[in-house]
Amino acid sequence: MAEDVKYGLAGVLADDTAVSKVMPETNSLTYRGYAVQDLATRCRFEETAYLIWNGELPTQSQLDALNAHEKRERGLSNDLIEVMRKFPKDAHPMATLRTAVSFLGLEDKEIDDHATDRLFERAISLYAKIPQIVATDFRLRNGKDPIAPDHDLGFSENFFHMCFGEIPAEEVIKCFDISMTLYAEHSFNASTFTARVIASSLSGIFSAVTGAIGSLKGPLHGGANEAVMHMLKEVGSPDNARDWMLDALATKKKIMGFGHRVYRSGDSRVPTMTAAYKDMVDIINTEDAKKYWEISRILDETMVGEKKIYPNLDFPAGPAYYLMGFEIPMFTPIFVMSRITGWTAHIMEQLADNKLIRPLSNYTGVGQRDVPEIEKR
Numbered sequence: 558m559a560e561d562v563k564y565g566l567a568g569v570l571a572d573d574t575a576v577s578k579v580m581p582e583t584n585s586l587t588y589r590g591y592a593v594q595d596l597a598t599r600c601r602f603e604e605t606a607y608l609i610w611n612g613e614l615p616t617q618s619q620l621d622a623l624n625a626h627e628k629r630e631r632g633l634s635n636d637l638i639e640v641m642r643k644f645p646k647d648a649h650p651m652a653t654l655r656t657a658v659s660f661l662g663l664e665d666k667e668i669d670d671h672a673t674d675r676l677f678e679r680a681i682s683l684y685a686k687i688p689q690i691v692a693t694d695f696r697l698r699n700g701k702d703p704i705a706p707d708h709d710l711g712f713s714e715n716f717f718h719m720c721f722g723e724i725p726a727e728e729v730i731k732c733f734d735i736s737m738t739l740y741a742e743h744s745f746n747a748s749t750f751t752a753r754v755i756a757s758s759l760s761g762i763f764s765a766v767t768g769a770i771g772s773l774k775g776p777l778h779g780g781a782n783e784a785v786m787h788m789l790k791e792v793g794s795p796d797n798a799r800d801w802m803l804d805a806l807a808t809k810k811k812i813m814g815f816g817h818r819v820y821r822s823g824d825s826r827v828p829t830m831t832a833a834y835k836d837m838v839d840i841i842n843t844e845d846a847k848k849y850w851e852i853s854r855i856l857d858e859t860m861v862g863e864k865k866i867y868p869n870l871d872f873p874a875g876p877a878y879y880l881m882g883f884e885i886p887m888f889t890p891i892f893v894m895s896r897i898t899g900w901t902a903h904i905m906e907q908l909a910d911n912k913l914i915r916p917l918s919n920y921t922g923v924g925q926r927d928v929p930e931i932e933k934r
Contacts, residue, residue: 578744
């Protein structure tokens, strides 16, 4: 083992970025210098998207211009919708989303134009179209016709409209909006770094985003929010929660929704998302909603008490999405709807001063040797 190998690239500084940072003195994730918990509670997601792309929060006229641009980009081609109708109904929504985004690249007639203004236009287009892809896939796999976007609705309201044909209470939209802001960006995580690696080869923004979706699909990254909800269902009852956690710890079972490579004293996004999750429990006000909240509380309390390991954003986000009416396999595609802002900001940042990302490896195989004659093998 070579002493200078950083397995998993832990602790390695790979490049510069001005998009986001976890401030060690406050343990707060910041987007362009603003604490994410403040953005989530004081701004709409559209404002956060503008900030991530442009470096500053928008004025009202700038926000209006962004929203108008996004609405113009809504709508999928008939060709793409027909292709999506042919997707296997049992395919994971992240796989269908990955394929649909790749198809968007096929429709781009200027795919090799990497000028900053063209990249920004594609970023807005992906931001507008990915929610419709997620909603269309959801409806098709449930035997329903797609619902076209409503150009009079805001970003989050339009997504609910395309999924369910109706818009929930304003309080539900607020909880969803909070989750979108909290998921929007997180520096050089696995999917963002994947996007930057692909972008560095000048493969194009659609290739980079497709690769990022593939990375985010994994349960150790974006898929953790789905795994959390499956875990809550497995526990089943608050009466089982503490013993379930103790047994999982004793048997070294992988427990999703806890721990983070960057945070050591708790994920700064969790209190805000937990409050939104509790709001959803109170809005829904069913026995099931109360049950999942109590299971979550006991699992959290037990893990922190036994191991001093704190929950990450996926832990409250998964059940919050479930209470909003979304199927569990949709949770990570919803993550993509948010993170497309951070991915595309990093792709543009990478290409603004590009260097091909090509690290070295520590070879541990056999030394050079001669190929023997076949009869001597």
